[in-house]
Amino acid sequence: MKLLTQSAMALALMANTAAAEGDLVVYHWFEYMPQELLDKFTAETGINVTMDTYDSNEAMLASLKAGGMGTYDVAVPGDYMVAIMAGEGLLDTIADGELANKGNIAPEWADPSFDPGRTHSIPYQWGSTAFSVDTEAYSGDINTTDILFNPPAELSGKINMLDSQGEVMALASLHMGIPQCSSDREQLKALNEMLVNAKAHWASFNSDTAKEVLVSGDVAVGMIYDGFGAKARAEKASLQYAFPTQGYVVWMDNVVLLKDAPNRDNALKFMDFLLQPENIAAVSNYARYGAGVSGVGDFLDPELATLPEANPPATAGQGAFIEVCDEATQAVYDQIWTNVKK
Amino acid sequence: MAGGAASGGSSAADTYAGARNWLLMPSWVVLIVFVLAPVCMMLIYSFLTKEFRGGVIWEFSLKAYDQFFCDRGLFGDEPCAIEWTYITIFWRSIWQAGAATILSLIIGFPTAYFIATRPERTRAMWVFLITIPYWVNLLIRTVSMKFLLRDQGPLNDFLISIGLIDSPLHIINTNLAVQLGLFYSYLPFMVLPIYASVERYNFALSEAAADLYATKWTTLRRILLPAVKPGVIAGCILVFVPSLGAFLAPDLLGGAKNFMIGSLIEEQFKGNAGNWPFGAAASMILLTMVLIILLIFARQQRKAEATS
Amino acid sequence: MSAKTDVKTYSGFKFMTLLCLVILYAPLIVVTVYSFNASKSITVWEGLSLRWYADVFVGPESGKFKQAAINSFVIAIVAATISTTIATLAATAIVRGGKFRLRTASLGLISLPLMVPEIVTAVALLIFYNSIGFDRGLLTILVAHIAFCIPFAYLPIQARMQGIEDTYEQAAMDLYATKAQAFRRVLLPLMMPGIISGFLLAFIVSLDDFIITNFVKGAGVETLPTAIFGSVKQGLKPNIMAISTMLLAVSIVMVTISYFVSKSDNTK
Numbered sequence: 001m002k003l004l005t006q007s008a009m010a011l012a013l014m015a016n017t018a019a020a021e022g023d024l025v026v027y028h029w030f031e032y033m034p035q036e037l038l039d040k041f042t043a044e045t046g047i048n049v050t051m052d053t054y055d056s057n058e059a060m061l062a063s064l065k066a067g068g069m070g071t072y073d074v075a076v077p078g079d080y081m082v083a084i085m086a087g088e089g090l091l092d093t094i095a096d097g098e099l100a101n102k103g104n105i106a107p108e109w110a111d112p113s114f115d116p117g118r119t120h121s122i123p124y125q126w127g128s129t130a131f132s133v134d135t136e137a138y139s140g141d142i143n144t145t146d147i148l149f150n151p152p153a154e155l156s157g158k159i160n161m162l163d164s165q166g167e168v169m170a171l172a173s174l175h176m177g178i179p180q181c182s183s184d185r186e187q188l189k190a191l192n193e194m195l196v197n198a199k200a201h202w203a204s205f206n207s208d209t210a211k212e213v214l215v216s217g218d219v220a221v222g223m224i225y226d227g228f229g230a231k232a233r234a235e236k237a238s239l240q241y242a243f244p245t246q247g248y249v250v251w252m253d254n255v256v257l258l259k260d261a262p263n264r265d266n267a268l269k270f271m272d273f274l275l276q277p278e279n280i281a282a283v284s285n286y287a288r289y290g291a292g293v294s295g296v297g298d299f300l301d302p303e304l305a306t307l308p309e310a311n312p313p314a315t316a317g318q319g320a321f322i323e324v325c326d327e328a329t330q331a332v333y334d335q336i337w338t339n340v341k342k
Numbered sequence: 343m344a345g346g347a348a349s350g351g352s353s354a355a356d357t358y359a360g361a362r363n364w365l366l367m368p369s370w371v372v373l374i375v376f377v378l379a380p381v382c383m384m385l386i387y388s389f390l391t392k393e394f395r396g397g398v399i400w401e402f403s404l405k406a407y408d409q410f411f412c413d414r415g416l417f418g419d420e421p422c423a424i425e426w427t428y429i430t431i432f433w434r435s436i437w438q439a440g441a442a443t444i445l446s447l448i449i450g451f452p453t454a455y456f457i458a459t460r461p462e463r464t465r466a467m468w469v470f471l472i473t474i475p476y477w478v479n480l481l482i483r484t485v486s487m488k489f490l491l492r493d494q495g496p497l498n499d500f501l502i503s504i505g506l507i508d509s510p511l512h513i514i515n516t517n518l519a520v521q522l523g524l525f526y527s528y529l530p531f532m533v534l535p536i537y538a539s540v541e542r543y544n545f546a547l548s549e550a551a552a553d554l555y556a557t558k559w560t561t562l563r564r565i566l567l568p569a570v571k572p573g574v575i576a577g578c579i580l581v582f583v584p585s586l587g588a589f590l591a592p593d594l595l596g597g598a599k600n601f602m603i604g605s606l607i608e609e610q611f612k613g614n615a616g617n618w619p620f621g622a623a624a625s626m627i628l629l630t631m632v633l634i635i636l637l638i639f640a641r642q643q644r645k646a647e648a649t650s
Numbered sequence: 651m652s653a654k655t656d657v658k659t660y661s662g663f664k665f666m667t668l669l670c671l672v673i674l675y676a677p678l679i680v681v682t683v684y685s686f687n688a689s690k691s692i693t694v695w696e697g698l699s700l701r702w703y704a705d706v707f708v709g710p711e712s713g714k715f716k717q718a719a720i721n722s723f724v725i726a727i728v729a730a731t732i733s734t735t736i737a738t739l740a741a742t743a744i745v746r747g748g749k750f751r752l753r754t755a756s757l758g759l760i761s762l763p764l765m766v767p768e769i770v771t772a773v774a775l776l777i778f779y780n781s782i783g784f785d786r787g788l789l790t791i792l793v794a795h796i797a798f799c800i801p802f803a804y805l806p807i808q809a810r811m812q813g814i815e816d817t818y819e820q821a822a823m824d825l826y827a828t829k830a831q832a833f834r835r836v837l838l839p840l841m842m843p844g845i846i847s848g849f850l851l852a853f854i855v856s857l858d859d860f861i862i863t864n865f866v867k868g869a870g871v872e873t874l875p876t877a878i879f880g881s882v883k884q885g886l887k888p889n890i891m892a893i894s895t896m897l898l899a900v901s902i903v904m905v906t907i908s909y910f911v912s913k914s915d916n917t918k
Contacts, residue, residue: 035710061395384778478678548658558657
């Protein structure tokens with residue numbers, strides 16, 4: 001019984017410290033924030049950071065809608081998800097003057113379509129999504145989406161896809177040359193058929209192990225983010241990141257201020273911290289993606305400037321952001337996804 | 343074990359009959375509030391209207407069940423045809439769980455029997471040997487299984503080095519990998535109830551059969567098996583039911599390529615789909631299926647008890 | 651005597667038992683061996699090293715795992731204690747309460763968490779907490795664990811109590827002990843082995859639970875399984891193997907202790 005009361009007290013104590021002042025609860029992608037940077041933030045401000053991680057925009061949204069609101073202060077959704085979350089009323093508005101370093105945002109990212117005027121978010125990192133190919137296993141031209149959706153025989157059954165509906169659908173639409181939120185029935189039927197057929201060539205759907213399966217040689221082709229691709233190449237030199245002529249997905253992850261944030265002031269401090277070139281450059285150096293802040297150049301690892309994964313060749317197609325479909329159109333895309341994974 | 347609880351005790355001792363209600367109160371309160379009420383709430387949710395991107399709108403709707411049973415085409419405007427998508431997913435789950443159960447039975451029955459026939463002193467030690475791996479987190483066991491089964495993993499290395507195979511067996515990301523994972527996860531659940539019933543078995547019956555010139559395998563089939571049947575069935579249920587709703591093994595070992603019931607449900611709440619009423623409906627259908635299986639089992643058990 | 655063992659033994663069963671043990675232990679042995687690997691990559695062997703054990707305690711993720719371990723053990727101890735208490739009371743009523751109308755219903759209710767697939771319980775609790783606006787955190791995990799640990803605690807306790815003749819308590823009461831005294835002084839000590847194994851079973855089940863915890867946990871609240879899942883999804887890392895090996899060692903120690911406890915009880 002004594003043990004019980006002691007444990008109960010310990011439990012109550014832990015519950016209390018979590019709500020105390022000087023805290024910040026971050027909901028973040030996995031492996032996307034160097035621990036040293038968090039330590040630096042804590043050292044500068046005395047704010048304790050708790051981090052919880054997710055592996056897809058959709059999982060983050062689901063968790064927030066299923067009772068996660070009011071517990072996290074900031075999250076890091078991708079571009080299209082910022083628009084969705086704003087539409088769902090999950091984001092708080094950052095008033096003018098609340099962020100001292102807002103002027104540091106690079107001009108090209110200061111007024112994006114997914115968050116006009118940057119009223120809810122600041123840039124975190126931006127990059128692209130395509131795929132990496134092991135050039136030891138395949139010597140042909142890799143800069144085509146056929147590698148994923150209509151692969152040559154030697155790559156069939158050796159392909160890992162990201163377990164992310166939005167990115168797979170967007171890349172598939174680019175492959176077929178149709179708009180992302182098409183409502184044209186013939187196009188949608190063709191898309192459905194193409195994906196169901198392509199699935200026969202795929203070994204697995206894995207987002208978390210996207211890099212590992214490539215490095216270990218479990219697959220020869222893997223859909224991947226550019227920075228992850230660079231990390232994979234560092235571990236296995238024969239891996240090459242592709243820029244398909246049909247186009248590829250570009251994205252920007254953004255730090256957003258969540259509605260009902262328990263530590264709103266600390267969240268703003270955190271955002272200001274990440275808008276300092278030196279700090280966000282540390283993220284870029286770690287994650288190998290681009291920063292959306294002016295003046296980071298001096299702090300960046302010189303290698304990043306020439307990184308093949310961040311510098312599309314002249315033959316590369318257009319980069320495209322993932323679009324947000326309306327409910328009726330989305331229902332069809334959801335149905336296609338179910339057909340692929342059933 | 344489910345069978346054990348369901349049959350209860352037959353002793354009619356009534357020392358504490360007077361305090362009965364007070365003694366039962368805590369379990370009733372906790373289980374009604376935190377198991378029964380949530381399941382009822384889930385039933386209600388399965389009849390609500392889905393909110394776009396997760397959540398519900400409090401309006402009655404049969405849409406979730408319609409989606410499950412009716413195929414209305416890619417655009418949802420055709421008349422209702424039989425929806426094979428979810429039947430396929432359920433059938434695959436049943437098949438995977440069934441295969442895992444049979445595998446467990448093939449390995450688990452001889453093991454349980456062997457342990458139950460050891461000298462009484464060492465039996466507990468054998469039981470502990472079987473249960474220790476279960477103390478290691480299921481996740482870790484599943485991931486280490488994945489590690490073991492990889493094309494360039496220790497299993498293939500070993501088989502190649504002893505010359506049994508020439509090129510690596512491709513197991514990972516296949517249905518077989520999922521079955522092996524489920525089998526491995528729940529194997530101790532098969533061994534323990536069978537062990538318990540073999541231990542209670544009266545071997546004089548086998549001796550009598552042997553005296554009547556029955557062969558050993560006939561004795562096993564005709565005398566022992568019927569006697570330990572409740573244990574076997576309990577073991578099968580304990581492997582089958584959790585396998586049916588599993589999502590770690592299909593996710594980690596099967597490459598998340600084919601939905602199983604568990605991953606389908608999880609996707610509605612944590613993944614892309616965000617369709618709560620549908621997730622609740624799929625959960626209700628799974629629960630109904632499991633309860634029907636248990637009911638059939640309980641009825642057979644009662645029949646077996648009545649005839650014996 | 652020789653005839654008797656002959657009837658009992660089936661050739662091949664011993665082989666199957668050994669096969670069963672090999673299957674059960676092979677992955678664990680692989681994990682244990684590779685936890686001592688010096689290499690950062692799990693696929694390459696670079697010699698013996700304890701670096702990953704050091705990493706668990708002082709590495710970049712040590713804080714997270716320490717907190718998760720504390721959460722897990724606190725929840726498991728509290729949940730196992732409460733559910734064992736509840737289960738003991740319920741078993742007393744069901745085994746020693748005579749025949750009564752709600753007996754079957756009570757048994758059904760207690761075994762409910764065993765019959766409902768875990769994913770269904772998880773979804774139901776998520777919906778339930780959500781609809782009553784119960785903020786998710788340690789408490790939501792704890793309550794869920796108490797509920798689904800009850801049948802695991804109950805089964806060994808009931809099994810033990812059925813094996814105890816009620817004549818012991820009757821004798822005590824004949825000697826003018828009250829019912830409460832008979833319960834505390836006679837029945838409870840006799841039931842101790844059952845209660846201990848019930849507690850241990852509930853404890854492991856709680857410590858091991860991932861699916862339900864993952865659905866009902868609050869922001870930033872991790873238990874060992876969810877923390878491990880967060881890391882392990884990106885591939886099995888050597889530090890996770892080190893944690894697993896240590897957990898395995900803890901388990902073996904606990905199992906051994908309970909083995910000797912039950913053994914000493916038998917010799918009494």
